[in-house]
Amino acid sequence: MSATGKLELLSVNKSFVGTETNHVLADIDLNISPGQFVTIIGPSGCGKSTLLKIVAGLDQDYTGSVLINDLEVSDPSRDKGFIFQEHRLFPWLTVEQNIAADLSLRSSEVRQKVDEMIALVRLNGYEKAYPKQLSGGMSQRVAIARALMRSPQVLFLDEPFGALDAFTRSHMQEALLDIWRTNRTTMLLVTHDLDEAVFLSEKIIVMDARPGRVKRTIVNDLPYPRTRYGSGFQELRSHVLRVLEQPGETDESWTI
Amino acid sequence: MKISKKWWKGAVIPVTILLLWQCASYTGAADPKLFPAPSSIFGDFYSMLLSGELYYHIRISIVRAALGFLLGGILGLLIGLLVGMYVKVEEFVDPTVQMLRTVPLLAITPLFILWFGFGELSKVLLIAMGAFFPLYLNTFLGVRNVDKKLYDVARVLEFSRFKQITKLMLPGALPNILLGLRLSLSVAWLCLVVAELMGADSGVGFLIQDARSYVRTGAVFVGIFIFAAVGKLADSVVRLLERKWLRWQDNYRG
Numbered sequence: 001m002s003a004t005g006k007l008e009l010l011s012v013n014k015s016f017v018g019t020e021t022n023h024v025l026a027d028i029d030l031n032i033s034p035g036q037f038v039t040i041i042g043p044s045g046c047g048k049s050t051l052l053k054i055v056a057g058l059d060q061d062y063t064g065s066v067l068i069n070d071l072e073v074s075d076p077s078r079d080k081g082f083i084f085q086e087h088r089l090f091p092w093l094t095v096e097q098n099i100a101a102d103l104s105l106r107s108s109e110v111r112q113k114v115d116e117m118i119a120l121v122r123l124n125g126y127e128k129a130y131p132k133q134l135s136g137g138m139s140q141r142v143a144i145a146r147a148l149m150r151s152p153q154v155l156f157l158d159e160p161f162g163a164l165d166a167f168t169r170s171h172m173q174e175a176l177l178d179i180w181r182t183n184r185t186t187m188l189l190v191t192h193d194l195d196e197a198v199f200l201s202e203k204i205i206v207m208d209a210r211p212g213r214v215k216r217t218i219v220n221d222l223p224y225p226r227t228r229y230g231s232g233f234q235e236l237r238s239h240v241l242r243v244l245e246q247p248g249e250t251d252e253s254w255t256i
Numbered sequence: 257m258k259i260s261k262k263w264w265k266g267a268v269i270p271v272t273i274l275l276l277w278q279c280a281s282y283t284g285a286a287d288p289k290l291f292p293a294p295s296s297i298f299g300d301f302y303s304m305l306l307s308g309e310l311y312y313h314i315r316i317s318i319v320r321a322a323l324g325f326l327l328g329g330i331l332g333l334l335i336g337l338l339v340g341m342y343v344k345v346e347e348f349v350d351p352t353v354q355m356l357r358t359v360p361l362l363a364i365t366p367l368f369i370l371w372f373g374f375g376e377l378s379k380v381l382l383i384a385m386g387a388f389f390p391l392y393l394n395t396f397l398g399v400r401n402v403d404k405k406l407y408d409v410a411r412v413l414e415f416s417r418f419k420q421i422t423k424l425m426l427p428g429a430l431p432n433i434l435l436g437l438r439l440s441l442s443v444a445w446l447c448l449v450v451a452e453l454m455g456a457d458s459g460v461g462f463l464i465q466d467a468r469s470y471v472r473t474g475a476v477f478v479g480i481f482i483f484a485a486v487g488k489l490a491d492s493v494v495r496l497l498e499r500k501w502l503r504w505q506d507n508y509r510g
Contacts, residue, residue, distance in 0.1 A: 058408060076412045088409050092427040092504040102419040132506035150413070 004186050005068045005079070005153030007032040012054060012064035014047070023211030024050055025062070030205065030214070037180055037187040039201040041194065041240070047212030048190045049158050055188070056082050056156045068154060081147030081155040081185075085162055087139035089131040089146075096127040099145045117145040120179060137168040141175065148183065157189040161196070170228075173199055177224065194244075198237050199226055206243050216243045292474045300474035301481075309463075314482060317448055317459040320376065324383025325444040331384070332391030332440065333433065339392075340399025341425070350396075357389050361447060365454060379451035386447035387440040394436025398429025431502055438494045445487045 009030040016022045024047045032038050040048045053059035055066050057076040066073040068080065076082070089098045096105060096114050103110045118124060121141040131139055140160060147155060157176075161169040173196060180187055191197055197204045201220055208215040218240060222232050274294050280286040281293030288296070304310040335353075339346045365382060372378035402425060410420050426433075452461020460479050467475035 056412070058411070076408075076414070078412070078414050080412070082412045084405070084408070086405070088405055090406065090409075090423065090427070091506065092430070093423075101413050102415050102423055130504045132504065146413075 004034040004184055006034045006070070007055065007154055007186060007188065008067040008070075009055065010065045010067070012051070012062055012066065014050065014054065014059075014062040025054075026211035026213045028064070028212075028214060032186060032188065032203075035184045035186055036203060037189075037201045038203045038205060039189045039191055039197040040205045040207060041191055041197045041244070042207030042212075042215075043209050043244070044192065045212075046207040046209035048207050051207075051212070052156050052158050052188065052190050055154075056080050058082070078150035079153045081150060081152035083140070083143055083147055083155065083157040083160045085159045087131070087136075087143040089139055089142055091131050094128050094130055095123060095134070095142050098131070098142055099149050101146060101149075103149075113149060117149050120148065120182070121145045121175065135168070136164050137172055140164070140172065144176070144179070148179065148185070152185060154186040154188060157187065159190055159192065162192070169193075169196070170199075176200065181224070194237055194240060195228060198222075198233060198240060199228060204240055206240065215246075218243065289471065289473060292477065297474045297477045297481075300472070301478045304475065304478060310478070310482070313458060313460050313463045314486070317452065317461065318486065320379050320451070320459065321383060321444050321448045324380045324447065325387045325441060327380065328384030328387030328444070329391050329437070329440050332388040332436070333395050336392040336395025336436075337399060337421075337425075337429075340396045340429070341421075346396075353389075353392060357393075361386055361450065365450065369454070374455045379448075379456070382451045383444050383447040387444040390439035390443055391433070391436040394432040394439070395429060398432025398436075399425055401432060402428030431498075431505065434494060434498050434501070438491055441490045441494065442487060445483065445490070449483065 007030070009028050012025055012028040013023075014025040016024060028051060040051065042048050050059060054062050055068075055073065057073050057080060060074070073080070090101070093101075096118065099114050099117050100110055105111055105114065118127060121144055123138060123141060123145070126134065126138065131142070134142065144155075144160075160176075161172050164172060176187075177200060179185075187201075189196075189200065198220060204218040204220055206215045206218065207213065218236075220236060222230075222236065226233060277286070277291070278294050281288065281291065281296075286293075292300075301310070335349065339349050339353075361382065364385070368378045368382050372381060406424055406428070407420075410424050415423065448459070449461050452459040453465055456462040456465075460482050464476050464479035467473075467479065
């Protein structure tokens, strides 16, 4: 199937220099093994989205190093898929054209891959629909298909389901897990939703704000498929919540 | 489907006016020297059509307008794209264009005649100049209106420069470009009249001027109607393109 990537961050720092230096990210060290599903959770303003943009190559104003498969990240690229909070589909292209994007659907190879992707995100029958005809969840699935079409080594997701209603969100989470089980692409997902983090990932990185830093890394070894009602799930959820609420050195309170 | 059912609504006002006009002529309320009856105008139209006079002048006018429109429109589109794409080009080019834009076309006309004479060249260039600005302005605006967030997507998907233009910039700017196209077409048509009234020995503008000097009011009306009809026809073609190419748009439709 698709290649999976190992991700390493070594003392990544980022600061805005204004009237006083504002540390957005302070000494972030991370290690994500190939095929792992990791979520980053933290209060707003902790720099979790900024961190994701840095590892994807979209933000290059930082110090430290980011390595994917031992290679330094410089620019955004197809092998680092990125799912934004909004679907960001091209409104003038149909579903299949959006997934193909800059590739020509006349090539039989592309055609076949696009059809595979449409089946993967279960949008059969919507190939010729325009984004305006799709619901929020469907649009986000097209965006995921567009990223997976390029067989990325890592897929970065920036609060991808934040704008969806609760039903669609839990449905999308299951769909994403399905895709991950089939493809084994390394996933790094940023969220502010506790349940989402516990439900999806094998590793939860809890971040702290001002300065943005890693507060704790929690291993989540609940077996898949997970249910949100099991005692194990609730126990882990409370544990993550406690870590989130624990006053840090700077005494930032966490609010939901 | 919708079009075929609703087309008659647009015809209600002109048809009513024509009927009232015909009645006024019939009762003698309208002076036939100034307001010949629609039926007599139609008679003039028919005889001009049969003599081939009308076809000859329309053909010449359309060729002039088309040449001027193509020249000015294509330049407007290309320069508008360049100015929209590169801030450096904008800083050099846009101030000059904006300055030229405010000069009334009628003020330039004498200069064009001095430079290029009364021949076809001055007419085509005048039309080109008029057609240039709407397409330039709207293309420029269209390129700048493309959602910045989609450029991030193009970066992540590693679009080539060419794909960035064909898949992102042009389709994103298309609504504005088509609006510019419609405006340019109508301005080209307008400039054609200016150019032909100014001094010409053929074309629909000349036909009107010539008919006026012989007080053939009916023929003047025929000329005016020709201008209106061809102008509307060209506009309808662009609107058809809009319907076909902008199906993806998700806007309020009234």
